[in-house]
Amino acid sequence: KQEVTQIPAALSVPEGENLVLNCSFTDSAIYNLQWFRQDPGKGLTSLLLIQSSQREQTSGRLNASLDKSSGRSTLYIAASQPGDSATYLCAVRGRNAGNMLTFGGGTRLMVKP
Amino acid sequence: NAGVTQTPKFQVLKTGQSMTLQCAQDMNHNSMYWYRQDPGMGLRLIYYSASEGTTDKGEVPNGYNVSRLNKREFSLRLESAAPSQTSVYFCASIDRVTGNTIYFGEGSWLTVV
Numbered sequence: 375k376q377e378v379t380q381i382p383a384a385l386s387v388p389e390g391e392n393l394v395l396n397c398s399f400t401d402s403a404i405y406n407l408q409w410f411r412q413d414p415g416k417g418l419t420s421l422l423l424i425q426s427s428q429r430e431q432t433s434g435r436l437n438a439s440l441d442k443s444s445g446r447s448t449l450y451i452a453a454s455q456p457g458d459s460a461t462y463l464c465a466v467r468g469r470n471a472g473n474m475l476t477f478g479g480g481t482r483l484m485v486k487p
Numbered sequence: 488n489a490g491v492t493q494t495p496k497f498q499v500l501k502t503g504q505s506m507t508l509q510c511a512q513d514m515n516h517n518s519m520y521w522y523r524q525d526p527g528m529g530l531r532l533i534y535y536s537a538s539e540g541t542t543d544k545g546e547v548p549n550g551y552n553v554s555r556l557n558k559r560e561f562s563l564r565l566e567s568a569a570p571s572q573t574s575v576y577f578c579a580s581i582d583r584v585t586g587n588t589i590y591f592g593e594g595s596w597l598t599v600v
Contacts, residue, residue, distance in 0.1 A: 383527070408589065417491075417577060417591040418530075463529060465589075474520075474545065475589060477529035 376401045376468050380478035387454055388486050395449040395481045397464035402442050405467045408475070409438050409449050412461045421462075422449070454485045490514065493578050493592035500568045500599045508563040508595050510578030516590075518581045519561035520545075521553060523574040524594075530577065536561055568599040 377400045387393055397407070406425045410418040422431045422438040424447070430439040437450040447464055461482045465475040491512045500506055512519065517538045522530040532545030536555040550572060552564045561580075565572055578592040 378529070380529075415594075417593045420588045420590075423588055465530075474532055474535060475530075477522075477531075479527055479529040 376404075376466060376476040378464060378466055378476050378478040380462075380464060380481050382481060383479065384482040384484075386484045386486065389454060389456060391454050391485075392450070392452050393454055393483075395451070395462050395464075395483070397447040397449070397478055399445045399447075399466045399476070401466075401468060402445055403469045404442065405469060407438075407440055407447050407464060407466045409436075409447075410463045410465065412463060412480070414460075418463065451483075454483075456485050456487050459484050491578055491580055491590050491592040493576075493595050495595060496593065497596045498598070500565075500597065502569060502599060504568050505564065505566050506568065506597075507565075508576055508578070508597075509560070510562065510592060511560045512578075512580040512590070513559065514580060514582070514590065515558065516580035516582050517558070519555065520579045520581075520589075521551075521561070521563045522577045522579065523547065523572075524577060525574050533563065533576075565597075568597075570599045573597060573599045 379398050408423045409421045412418050424431045424440040435452040440447045461480045463480040465477045494509045520535045521533040524530045531547050534553040536542045539558045554562045576595045581589045
């Protein structure tokens with residue numbers, strides 16, 4: 375059974391810092407890994423999707439990497455802003471029926487002005 | 488673009504009552520999902536439907552039933568609500584052919600007293 379872990383569970387940083395969020399998974403047989411953002415009281419918004427054959431994806435100040443063999447992914451946020459405050463979740467899509475995603479517990483990020 | 492639409496947004500139920508959460512997507516996606524989100528536990532899959540006419544159990548199906556009414560609609564039913572089913576419920580859909588981004592609804596906050 376796939377298990378996904380995110381460390382740390384919560385993170386508070388001053389504005390302008392570069393930061394890294396971590397995601398680890400136990401079964402490397404995956405199709406892809408996805409990072410999401412969730413604002414309080416809202417649904418999930420997809421940030422980056424990395425296919426299993428890729429090493430990284432970039433979107434603006436966000437960069438996600440994938441090391442499938444070691445079961446790890448990182449989300450790098452450059453020059454953090456207060457508007458980046460949210461919960462960030464990673465999810466892996468395993469090689470099983472139904473395109474099921476397995477989610478980590480999330481990292482709650484607060485960027486202080 | 489409506490994307491994934493869930494109703495109701497909020498609901499309070501008494502123990503033993505029944506209710507149905509409705510979900511519809513307008514993106515012509517094959518696969519649809521119901522997740523629940525509890526504090527510190529990420530999202531857990533309740534049921535999914537890989538395509539119209541099929542449904543399968545996810546990680547936490549007990550106490551729930553689903554219906555894939557047509558390609559657009561996927562409903563989740565609680566036959567006899569229990570306090571342990573107090574949670575936030577998210578519906579999602581994905582294009583199974585491309586296996587790319589998953590789209591989530593805004594969530595349904597359910598409290599069982």
